[in-house]
Amino acid sequence: MAWLDTACTAFEGSRCISSGTLKDVALATKPVVDRWASSISPPPVLIFDDATSEVIELDWRGTLADFVTRLDAQDHAMRSATPEPRAEAEAVEVPRGPGRPKLGVSAREVTLLPRHWEWLASQPGGASVALRKLVEVARLSSEVKDRVRNAAAAGYKFMSTMAGHEAHFEDASRALFAGDQAGFEAQIAGWPADVQVHLKKIFKDAFAA
Secondary structure, eight states: OOGGGOEEEEEETTEEEEEEEHHHHHHHHHHHHHHTTTOSSOOOEEEEETTTOOBOOOOOOSOHHHHHHHHHHHHHHHHHHSOOOOOOOOOOOOOOOTTOOOOOOOOOOOOOOHHHHHHHHTSTTHHHHHHHHHHHHHHHHHHHHHHHHHHHHHHHHHHHHHHTTSTTHHHHHHHHHTTOHHHHHHHTTTSOHHHHHHHHHHTHHHHHO
16 A cells, blocks of 8 residues: 555644545645644644554645655655565465365465364364364454454554543543443543544444454
């Protein structure tokens, strides 16, 4: 994915300016930055990566045309610096019996204890089928845990940046890590509306899981 296609959200203080791809959000944010350019105490204008809540730093200087040129140049530089993903090794085709579909499986060595092989051999379809089922279950289980952990980390990072000074921040943090959605939403109810909306978007997967 191109750097400028990164999903992100921009804030002017606690007000959401725009959400979408980085290019669209940056273009919507540039006039806001320019409007505050001569102010002694402007509100913070920040763009957050939606997936990680990392702040995306941009060079806002110059005209809109200058800004767009720099954006495109940075995107091109990041594309050039990122190696192309290597093609996956071609799967080893195992001999197929009559009517057996081509699964695209790879034959690789697996080391198990004798009792494990005995149990696998007793399963319907034999060891290979049983192993594939076990791996798929583990993969799906890990996927959910990873999504929850990543959402919690991203949400807490955003909270710390945007709402660390808000009332009930510590209570909201405890509710977050306890998986208490109702308690969390009750603690942030007095926070700025746009901050609440963004936090609920980040935590959607985590609390659902």
